Amino acid sequence: xxxxxxxxxxxxxxxxxxxxxxxxxxxxxxxxxxxxxxxxxxxxxxxxxxxxxxxxxxxxxxxxxxxxxxxxxxxxxxxxxxxxxxxxxxxxxxxxxxxxxxxxxxxxxxxxxxxxxxxxxxxxxxxxxxxxxxxxxxxxxxxxxxxxxxxxxxxxxxxxxxxxxxxxxxxxxxxxxxxxxxxxxxxxxxxxxxxxxxxxxxxxxxxxxxxxxxxxxxxxxxxxxxxxxxxxxxxxxxxxxxxxxxxxxxxxxxxxxxxxxxxxxxxxxxxxxxxxxxxxxxxxxxx
Numbered sequence: 433x434x435x436x437x438x439x440x441x442x443x444x445x446x447x448x449x450x451x452x453x454x455x456x457x458x459x460x461x462x463x464x465x466x467x468x469x470x471x472x473x474x475x476x477x478x479x480x481x482x483x484x485x486x487x488x489x490x491x492x493x494x495x496x497x498x499x500x501x502x503x504x505x506x507x508x509x510x511x512x513x514x515x516x517x518x519x520x521x522x523x524x525x526x527x528x529x530x531x532x533x534x535x536x537x538x539x540x541x542x543x544x545x546x547x548x549x550x551x552x553x554x555x556x557x558x559x560x561x562x563x564x565x566x567x568x569x570x571x572x573x574x575x576x577x578x579x580x581x582x583x584x585x586x587x588x589x590x591x592x593x594x595x596x597x598x599x600x601x602x603x604x605x606x607x608x609x610x611x612x613x614x615x616x617x618x619x620x621x622x623x624x625x626x627x628x629x630x631x632x633x634x635x636x637x638x639x640x641x642x643x644x645x646x647x648x649x650x651x652x653x654x655x656x657x658x659x660x661x662x663x664x665x666x667x668x669x670x671x672x673x674x675x676x677x678x679x680x681x682x683x684x685x686x687x688x689x690x691x692x693x694x695x696x697x698x699x700x701x702x703x704x705x706x707x708x709x710x711x712x713x714x715x716x717x718x719x
Contacts, residue, residue, distance in 0.1 A: 457505070459515070460498030460522060471542040472535065474525035478516040478543060482508030485576075486552035487690075489515040490540070490560030492582070494615045496522030503555075503675060506683055511553065511690075516540065518563070520614055531618045533559070537566040544574055553690050555579040558672065562623050565655075569632040577694070578633075579686050581640040582672045583655065584647050585625040591651040630658040636694040637662045638686070642670030642677070661694065 465479040479497055487507055489500050497504075497515040507513045519536045520526040528535065540563060544552065553576050556564030561583030568575045584591040597620070604616040639656040641647055643666050656664040665685055670677045 457501075459501040459504055460496050460517070466523075469543050469546050471539045471546070472519075472527075474519060474527045474539070476516065476519070476525070476539055476543055477523035478514060481505070481513045481515070482511055484511045485690075486547075486549050487511035487513050488540070488544070488552050488554045488556075489513060490554065490556035490563050491516075491518065491521070492558030492560055493619050494521070494612065495558075495560075498522070502679060503683070507555075510687065514547070514549075514552070516543065518559070520611060526611070526614075531614055531622075533562050533566055533618075533623045534570075537563045537570060540567060541571045541574060550574075551576045553577050555686060556581070556583070557675065558582045559618070562625075565625070565630065565633070565637075566623075568635055568637065569629050572632065572634045575633075575635040577636050577638075577690055579638045579640060579689060580655075581674055582642070582645055582647055583639075584651060585623060585627065585630075585655065586651075587620055587622055587624075591648060592646060593648060596646050627654060627658045630655065631660060633659050633661075635661070636689075638665060638689045639663070640665045640667065640674060640685075642667050642672060642674045644669075644671045645674075646672040661696065663689065663694075663696070 459479065462479055465481055466477060467479075468475040468477055477497075481504055489497075489504070489507070491497065491499050496517050500515055504513055504515055517524040519528070519539050520531055551574055554564045554567065556562070556578070558581070561580035562585075564575075564578045564580045565583060565585075568578050587597075589597060600616065600620050604613065604620055607613045607616055637659045639652060639659070639662055641649070641652040643649070645652070649666065652666070653664065656662050667674045667678055667681065675682045
């Protein structure tokens, strides 16, 4: 009898596992986790998973919550994940003829207000990274720490490789007047963010990109250098899609940034410490 019960239990367990594998969580279209909020004249769609510190996820151009289906369950082990569809993306309304990053950032800020979130961790990728930077300098009280990956401040060849701009321009000419055309126009004509604006950012920021990104390395470095409290991470052997191409490394670096005390070590100070024992009595190195 006991053996029979054990066999039934094992059979039921593996059946449940099999059913779970066949019916994964429909991120981006999950009625159990999804809600709408009225912000700036539109209905903004978002989904919440997990518990703990709030972590806001902002997707890239043409993307949606569904594009974060690999990262959401990992982050939800530690954080209260708030994944959103940006204006004119996914299940969120549009309501405008022309998109701007500033309006999209304002939408996110008002959503956080409605959710009564005073400040949160943020990971924004590509367009989401741009939104993260705008949120950080326009609404600094809302951002506890920010990871921005693959972001740019200008749409021209000073920031984006010219071959990609040319390809985007050709695609834009062929795309019909649909939502995709609106996305492409945003990509080709915006943003226009002065580097000086980044000096207003108070939160610690991890500036991330791939070493074969769509964004020029020197542009990424300049973003890093313009933010007062910042760290830089260029992931080797990756393009614009760092999280998908090096998922374990990406997750380790991001959670390390979120969890550990923020630091900006100085090589000058380290060398001074090394020279200290060599200084004559009564004198300090560097003086």
